[in-house]
Amino acid sequence: MTVSESGMTNDNDWDLATLAVRSGQTRSQFGEHSEALYLTSSYVFDSAAHAAARFSGAEDGMVYARFSNPTVSMMQERLAVLEGAEKCVATASGMSAILSTAMALLKAGDHVVAARSIFGATQQLFGTILARFGIETTFVTGTAPEGFQAAMQPSTRMLFIETPSNPLTEVFDIAALADIAHAHQAKLVVDNCFCSPILQRPLTLGADLVIHSATKYLDGQGRVLGGAVCGPKVLTEEVFKFLRTAGPTLSPFNAWIILKGLETLPLRMAAHSANALELAKRLEAHPKVTRVFYPGLPSHPQHALAMRQQTTGGGILSFEIEGEREAAWCVVDHCKLLSITANLGDTKTTLTHPASTTHSRITPEARASTGITEGLLRIAVGLESVNDLEADLMRGLSLL
Ligand SMILES: *Cc1c(COP(=O)(O)O)cnc(C)c1O
Numbered sequence: 264m265t266v267s268e269s270g271m272t273n274d275n276d277w278d279l280a281t282l283a284v285r286s287g288q289t290r291s292q293f294g295e296h297s298e299a300l301y302l303t304s305s306y307v308f309d310s311a312a313h314a315a316a317r318f319s320g321a322e323d324g325m326v327y328a329r330f331s332n333p334t335v336s337m338m339q340e341r342l343a344v345l346e347g348a349e350k351c352v353a354t355a356s357g358m359s360a361i362l363s364t365a366m367a368l369l370k371a372g373d374h375v376v377a378a379r380s381i382f383g384a385t386q387q388l389f390g391t392i393l394a395r396f397g398i399e400t401t402f403v404t405g406t407a408p409e410g411f412q413a414a415m416q417p418s419t420r421m422l423f424i425e426t427p428s429n430p431l432t433e434v435f436d437i438a439a440l441a442d443i444a445h446a447h448q449a450k451l452v453v454d455n456c457f458c459s460p461i462l463q464r465p466l467t468l469g470a471d472l473v474i475h476s477a478t479k480y481l482d483g484q485g486r487v488l489g490g491a492v493c494g495p496k497v498l499t500e501e502v503f504k505f506l507r508t509a510g511p512t513l514s515p516f517n518a519w520i521i522l523k524g525l526e527t528l529p530l531r532m533a534a535h536s537a538n539a540l541e542l543a544k545r546l547e548a549h550p551k552v553t554r555v556f557y558p559g560l561p562s563h564p565q566h567a568l569a570m571r572q573q574t575t576g577g578g579i580l581s582f583e584i585e586g587e588r589e590a591a592w593c594v595v596d597h598c599k600l601l602s603i604t605a606n607l608g609d610t611k612t613t614l615t616h617p618a619s620t621t622h623s624r625i626t627p628e629a630r631a632s633t634g635i636t637e638g639l640l641r642i643a644v645g646l647e648s649v650n651d652l653e654a655d656l657m658r659g660l661s662l663l
Contacts, residue, residue, distance in 0.1 A: 279345060279461060280529045287340030287522070289333065298337050300519040304328045330507040334515040338522040339491070342481070345460040345525065346473055348493035352502045353518060357456065357476025358384050359511035360490030364472060365389070365421070366509070367501035368450055371397030374418040376411055378435065379404045379633060380428035382454065382476075383621060389423070404633065406565070408439040415447045425454040426463075427569070429607075430581040430617045430641035431634050432556045434565040437572055441469030450498070456480070456608070461532040463573045472498055477513075479608025480578070482524040483531050487517040531610070531646065535578030538652070539644040543580045545653050551663045553638070554583040579607060581617075581641040586663060588637040591616050594659035595640070600647065601655050607643030612652055615641045 277285070288298050306325040308314035316322040325331040335353050343351035354360040365388070369375065377389055379402040389400040401414040411422060422444040426435040437453060444451040453465035454474045459481065465473050475481060477489030490513070492502045506512060513521075536559065543557035555562070558569035559576020569576065584590055595603055601614040605621050615621060622635050630636075644652070 282344050283341070283461075283529050284526045286344040287337045287342075289337060298519065298522055299334065301333045301515055303332075306331075328515070329510050329512050330503070332515045332518070334522065335513055335518040338513070338518040338525070341522060341525050342460070342475070342477075342491055343493055345528070346455075346493040347460070347464050347466050348473065348495070348499075350496045350499040351491050351493045352499050352506060353477075353513040353521075354490040354492065354506060355511045355513055355517075356488045357382075357454075357474065357478055357490040358388065360474050360476070360492050361385055361388060361454070363502050363505050363509075363511060364452060364474060364492050365393060365398070366505045367498070368421055368452075369393070369398050372418060373398050373420040374416045375400040375421045375423060376414045376419055376449075377402055377423040378406075378425065378428065380431065380433060381423065381425050382429065382456075383624075385423070385425075385454070406433045406435050408436055408443060411440055412443050415443065415449070417447075419447050419449045421450050421452055423452045423454070425456065426572075427457050427558050427577065427579070429457070429579070430556075430615070430621070430639065432558050432563070432579065432581065434558055434563075434569045434572075436568055437465050437468040437470055441471075444471070445469075457579055458573055458577055459528060459532055461529050462536070462575055462577055466494060468572055471495070472502075477517075477521045477524075479606075480532065480535075481521050481528065481608075483528065483608060483610065484524065485606060485609040485611065487520045489513050489517045489521050532578070533575070534646050535644055536575035538646065538649050539578045539580050539642075540576055541649045542642070542644055542652055543576075543582075545649075546580075546582045546656070549660060551585050551660050552582050553585055556581045556583075578644045579641065580644065581639055583636060584638045584640070584660070584663065586638055588616075588619065590663050591618075591638050591640055593662055594656060597659035597662070598655050599658070600651055601642070609643065610646045612645035612647055613643045617641055 339351040339353050403410045424435045441451045450471040452472045453470040456476045472494040475491040540559045546552050547555040557580035601612050604613045605615045
């Protein structure tokens, strides 16, 4: 298999399911069938001239594990192919992917426009840490492209979104926001964590870079931390330069876990989505549930947009029940199967009360204005039987 400039396969039209299993592998002299895990921090050269050629970049190849490892390369190649990206740079975590992207694209005096509903640590990074280095961020509430348009300044260099959002599953129009960014010489960066490349490929919709927390669906089994930045080589090369120097590098072991996780990603995303849709329908029919937020439901206000840019609704839903915190905690505390944890993208279903956990540091007024009420619960639907998941939630719901 060869990979073209666009990152897609040239000499055959393999489907994503095949690419997930087969792409990116290089075999050693031993002909191993499964991808090898290379645990080495450095590499030996044949001669002084050989070492010099590797260090200068005149010859491609491994140099030092802060920025080169064959297992990490295989993982990067496989994810690049799935995202339809020319290149992928793997990082130690999703947050280090975001930091490395910011360090690559921004400098003091630059301005960022970001959605208000992005991951909490990403908000902190832009709002407090980068602010200390003279990079200012405007956070936009809501999904309307007009809101982003209004926030753009002459110095805006990056527009940052996550779609669907957490926990309310708001859907952002990637193509419309790419147009706004490009009209201002800014880059659109999309955190594609919730969908993975199986359900949504932002680069094909005009995004400049895609971010992943590989900790979530790409591993998919809650084992390791990892991250990635995918896009055209001109941009990922800048990310790579930061990583090479600063060292937020993905470990070979974690790369190997993620590489193997990618093989089952198409199957898992289909199963997560099917389970989530069925659970969303059943919750929507429950008398104590006032609202269900799930892009795959026709009742979702942006269902049409979601179905245009995603293949299915994904694995994450939230729902609002009648009553306040007490009622929500009653549902949580009666669960015996669902794990009470804020993680997501795992085979095991997780349940969170955002108002008292992931979104507890926001003022109650700000929370209310973004729609995260005391009665809201978020579920990252796993691969268990949907009947068992429903029965577990009914323990508490039936007491309300
Ligand atoms: C978890 C998460 C991150 C951060 O990833 P880590 O691997 O935990 O650093 C970023 N974005 C989203 C949407 C996430 O869910």
